[in-house]
Amino acid sequence: MNVSEYMQTLGQQARQAARHIAAASSGVKNQALLEIAKALDETRDYLIAENSKDLIAGKEKGLDDAMVDRLALTHAGIDGMIEGLRQVAALPDPCGETTDLKYMPSGIQVGKMRVPLGVIGIIYESRPNVTIDAASLCLKSGNATILRGGSEAIHSNQAVAKCIEVGLAKVGLPAATVQVVKTTDRAAVGELITMPDYVDVIVPRGGKSLIERISRDASVTVIKHLDGICHVYLDDEADLDKAYDIAINAKTHRYGVCNAMETLLVHQGIAAQILPRLAQGYGEKGVELRGCAQTQNIIQCKSATEEDWATEYLAPILSIKVVADIDEAMTHIAHFSSAHSESIVTQNYSTGRRFITEVDSSSVMINASTRFADGFEYGLGAEIGISTDKIHARGPVGLEGLTSQKWIVLGDGHIRQ
Amino acid sequence: MNVSEYMQTLGQQARQAARHIAAASSGVKNQALLEIAKALDETRDYLIAENSKDLIAGKEKGLDDAMVDRLALTHAGIDGMIEGLRQVAALPDPCGETTDLKYMPSGIQVGKMRVPLGVIGIIYESRPNVTIDAASLCLKSGNATILRGGSEAIHSNQAVAKCIEVGLAKVGLPAATVQVVKTTDRAAVGELITMPDYVDVIVPRGGKSLIERISRDASVTVIKHLDGICHVYLDDEADLDKAYDIAINAKTHRYGVCNAMETLLVHQGIAAQILPRLAQGYGEKGVELRGCAQTQNIIQCKSATEEDWATEYLAPILSIKVVADIDEAMTHIAHFSSAHSESIVTQNYSTGRRFITEVDSSSVMINASTRFADGFEYGLGAEIGISTDKIHARGPVGLEGLTSQKWIVLGDGHIRQ
The missing domain is CATH 3.40.309.10 (Aldehyde Dehydrogenase; Chain A, domain 2)
Structure with missing residues (x-):
C-alpha cells in the first residue's frame, strides 16, 4: 500500500469511527480516558524503552540538545500524561449542550446543540506527550482523530498509540477513533491536509515554518497561530x-x-x-x-x-x-x-x-x-492550541473549539404556513 | 489599471475601512442603513431606468425568462429593499456583546466580546436586491464588504451602489465600507477569493456550479451551502x-x-x-x-x-x-x-x-x-445564507455568523505567578 492509499484508508476508517464516538456517552468517553491512563501507567517500562530508541536515533542523526530534551519521555513525563488524561476526563462534556432554546411565533422551539466536528487531524513535532494531549481533547469532544507526529518520535508515539488502543478496546470504542500514523514518509502530511472528505479540521503544532506550509497547502480549515507578537x-x-x-x-x-x-x-x-x-x-x-x-x-x-x-x-x-x-x-x-x-x-x-x-x-x-492568554488561565481546563485567526475558534482553543453547533427544532406537527 | 491591481486596491481600501466600521457605534450604523433606504426611495426612477438597461441587454443576450424575471427591479422590489434595510436597522447590534465574564482563580475576569470579522466578500448572481441585503447585514455586523454581482446586473448594481455611497457619506463612514465591483471581468472573482490579506470570508450566493468553483479555488474561508438534500x-x-x-x-x-x-x-x-x-x-x-x-x-x-x-x-x-x-x-x-x-x-x-x-x-x-430551516423562522431577523459546513457558521447564518468573538481580560495590575 502506498502512502496515499494508506492515508485514504485511515481517513475512511476515521470517518466511520466518527459516527460512533459522536454518539458515545460522556461516561464511556471518560472511562476510555481513564483506561488509557491506566494503560500508560502499566506500560511505563515499554514506553521508556521505545522512547530510548528514538533518543539514540536522534543523537545519531545529530539532533541538538534542545530537540533531544523535548523528545525524552521520563517517568515525570508519563505522570504528566496520566494527570492530563484524568483532568480531561473530569471536564464537563461539551457535546449535547443545548442553549438558547426558545419558542418562535410559529410555535416551534428553536435552539442550538453542541456537537463534534467529526475528524480532526493533528500534525506535530517531537514531543510525544502531544499524542496524549491532543487525542484526549479530541476524544472528549466526540471527534475521531488522526495524529501525525514527527518521524524522530516514531517509536515513542507508536508505543503511546498502543496504550490508546488498549483503552479504547476496554470500553468498546472503535480502534479508529484515534489513529496514530505509522509511516514516517513526509508525503503522509500532504495527504492528511488534502482529504476534505475524511478530515474536517487540521490542528498543526510546531514551528512557524511547519505551520505556514500546512496553512498554504491545506484544503480544509486549519486552526493555528503563527506568531505571538x-x-x-x-x-x-x-x-x-x-x-x-x-x-x-x-x-x-x-x-x-x-x-x-x-x-x-x-x-x-x-x-x-x-x-x-x-x-x-x-x-x-x-x-x-x-x-x-x-x-x-x-x-x-x-x-x-x-x-x-x-x-x-x-x-x-x-x-x-x-x-x-x-x-x-x-x-x-x-x-x-x-x-x-x-x-x-x-x-x-x-x-x-x-x-x-x-x-x-x-x-x-x-x-x-x-x-x-492561556487555556488554563481562562478556565478552559485544557487547550489544544491558540488561534490567531478569527474564523471558528479564536484565542485559546479548548474543548468548545473542537465542536460545532447544530440547530435543533422541536415541533409537535408544525408546518410552514 | 488591470483587474488584479483594481481588486487589490479595493481590498486595501476595504481593510482600512474595516477599522472604521468596526469602531462605529450602533447608532451610526443604523443611521447609515436608514440613509441608504432614503436614498433608494429618492432615486426610484433612476434605479428603474438603470435596471431597464440590464433587462434590455439581458433579452438581447438571450437570457431565459426566469433569469430576466430575477433581474427585474420593480417598485415593489425597491419597497422590499427599503423594508429590509429598516428591519436590519431595528435588529440588535451583535458587536460588543460581552458574555461569560467570570472571575478566575488568579483574580482576572475573563469573558468574550463579539466583534466583526473584518472584510467580507460577497459573490452573487443576477438579483440586484442581494446588493442591499448583503451590504446591510455586513454593515450592521461592523464589517467592510466587497460585493461582486453578476455582469448581467451591472447597471442595476452600480445604481444601488450609488445609493449606498450617499447613505455612508451622510453619516461620515468611509465610502470603502461597502464597495461594489465596477468591472464585469470574470477575473475579478478569482482575485477576490485569493486575497487573504484583504478579505476574511467569502459568501457566495448562486447556483451550485458557481459555489463549487469558488470553494475549490478560494484561499479564504467560504460560508456556503451546495445542496439541500x-x-x-x-x-x-x-x-x-x-x-x-x-x-x-x-x-x-x-x-x-x-x-x-x-x-x-x-x-x-x-x-x-x-x-x-x-x-x-x-x-x-x-x-x-x-x-x-x-x-x-x-x-x-x-x-x-x-x-x-x-x-x-x-x-x-x-x-x-x-x-x-x-x-x-x-x-x-x-x-x-x-x-x-x-x-x-x-x-x-x-x-x-x-x-x-x-x-x-x-x-x-x-x-x-x-x-x-430559515433565518427568519429561527428568529435571526435576517440571513445571509445557509451553511452546510460545520466550521464557524452552521445552518441559517444571520448577523452572528458574520462576527467572531475575542477574549477580554480585565485585571487590576495582575501578573502571572
Whole structure:
C-alpha cells in the first residue's frame, strides 16, 4: 500500500469511527480516558524503552540538545500524561449542550446543540506527550482523530498509540477513533491536509515554518497561530507600579512562549518616569532592550529597526517604542501585531474602554499581563492550541473549539404556513 | 489599471475601512442603513431606468425568462429593499456583546466580546436586491464588504451602489465600507477569493456550479451551502396526521428552495398505512413519486435509482424509501444527506432523542417541517445564507455568523505567578 492509499484508508476508517464516538456517552468517553491512563501507567517500562530508541536515533542523526530534551519521555513525563488524561476526563462534556432554546411565533422551539466536528487531524513535532494531549481533547469532544507526529518520535508515539488502543478496546470504542500514523514518509502530511472528505479540521503544532506550509497547502480549515507578537501599552494615566509589574512580568515570566510581550509601547507623557525604572528591572533579568529614537533619548539601549517591530523574539529581547497617544499605540498594534494578545495599562476608564473595543486581537486585556492568554488561565481546563485567526475558534482553543453547533427544532406537527 | 491591481486596491481600501466600521457605534450604523433606504426611495426612477438597461441587454443576450424575471427591479422590489434595510436597522447590534465574564482563580475576569470579522466578500448572481441585503447585514455586523454581482446586473448594481455611497457619506463612514465591483471581468472573482490579506470570508450566493468553483479555488474561508438534500423520516410510532401534514408541507410548500424535502423515509411498520394516503395527497399537488421496491409494492410510482437518493430536485419530484428502522433511516441520511435539514416524525421520546442527537445536519427537527430551516423562522431577523459546513457558521447564518468573538481580560495590575 502506498502512502496515499494508506492515508485514504485511515481517513475512511476515521470517518466511520466518527459516527460512533459522536454518539458515545460522556461516561464511556471518560472511562476510555481513564483506561488509557491506566494503560500508560502499566506500560511505563515499554514506553521508556521505545522512547530510548528514538533518543539514540536522534543523537545519531545529530539532533541538538534542545530537540533531544523535548523528545525524552521520563517517568515525570508519563505522570504528566496520566494527570492530563484524568483532568480531561473530569471536564464537563461539551457535546449535547443545548442553549438558547426558545419558542418562535410559529410555535416551534428553536435552539442550538453542541456537537463534534467529526475528524480532526493533528500534525506535530517531537514531543510525544502531544499524542496524549491532543487525542484526549479530541476524544472528549466526540471527534475521531488522526495524529501525525514527527518521524524522530516514531517509536515513542507508536508505543503511546498502543496504550490508546488498549483503552479504547476496554470500553468498546472503535480502534479508529484515534489513529496514530505509522509511516514516517513526509508525503503522509500532504495527504492528511488534502482529504476534505475524511478530515474536517487540521490542528498543526510546531514551528512557524511547519505551520505556514500546512496553512498554504491545506484544503480544509486549519486552526493555528503563527506568531505571538504581543504588545503592552503603558498609557499616560497608568498606575506606575502596575505598569512596572505588568511590563516586567509579560516579558520575563517566560521567554520562549507565544504570549510573552515582544514590544512595549509607552505614552510619551510617562516615558521619562517609567523607562529608567524598567530599564533597571530588565537589566537585572538580562533582557536586551532595543528602542526607538525617543526611547534612546531616555535610556541607553540598542536602536530598534523596522524589523524589530515585526519580530517574535521568543528570547530575552524587548523592543520599546514611545508613542504620542493611544491612537498611535493602536495603529502600531494594528500594523505589527500578530493578533495574539495585547494589554493596556491605564486607570482611565474611557481609554481602557476604547482599547478593549477597538484592538482586534484574539485576547485584549486591561491591567493584566499578556502571560494570562492561556487555556488554563481562562478556565478552559485544557487547550489544544491558540488561534490567531478569527474564523471558528479564536484565542485559546479548548474543548468548545473542537465542536460545532447544530440547530435543533422541536415541533409537535408544525408546518410552514 | 488591470483587474488584479483594481481588486487589490479595493481590498486595501476595504481593510482600512474595516477599522472604521468596526469602531462605529450602533447608532451610526443604523443611521447609515436608514440613509441608504432614503436614498433608494429618492432615486426610484433612476434605479428603474438603470435596471431597464440590464433587462434590455439581458433579452438581447438571450437570457431565459426566469433569469430576466430575477433581474427585474420593480417598485415593489425597491419597497422590499427599503423594508429590509429598516428591519436590519431595528435588529440588535451583535458587536460588543460581552458574555461569560467570570472571575478566575488568579483574580482576572475573563469573558468574550463579539466583534466583526473584518472584510467580507460577497459573490452573487443576477438579483440586484442581494446588493442591499448583503451590504446591510455586513454593515450592521461592523464589517467592510466587497460585493461582486453578476455582469448581467451591472447597471442595476452600480445604481444601488450609488445609493449606498450617499447613505455612508451622510453619516461620515468611509465610502470603502461597502464597495461594489465596477468591472464585469470574470477575473475579478478569482482575485477576490485569493486575497487573504484583504478579505476574511467569502459568501457566495448562486447556483451550485458557481459555489463549487469558488470553494475549490478560494484561499479564504467560504460560508456556503451546495445542496439541500433534506429528509423526513416517518417513524412507526409517528402520529399519522402529523406525519401526513409534515410530509406534504416539507415537499409542496415551495419546490425551488433548499429546505424542501427531497427524500421521504418511511418505517416499514407504517408504510402500508401512510403511503397510499400520501400518494393521493402528492398526486393532487402534481408531485412525481419515485420509490424503492417496497414502496412500489404499496403504491404505484416510478422506480427510484441510486442517483435519486443523491439528487436535489428543486422540483415537484420526491423519492421515497421504506426502511426497517431508525438505524437504517439514519444510515441513509448519513450517506445521502447534504447535511442541511432532516426531520423525524415520532411520538416516541427515546426515538426522537436519538435522532436529534445522532443526525449530523445543520438543522435536526422533531415533528416539524424542514421548511422551517430559515433565518427568519429561527428568529435571526435576517440571513445571509445557509451553511452546510460545520466550521464557524452552521445552518441559517444571520448577523452572528458574520462576527467572531475575542477574549477580554480585565485585571487590576495582575501578573502571572
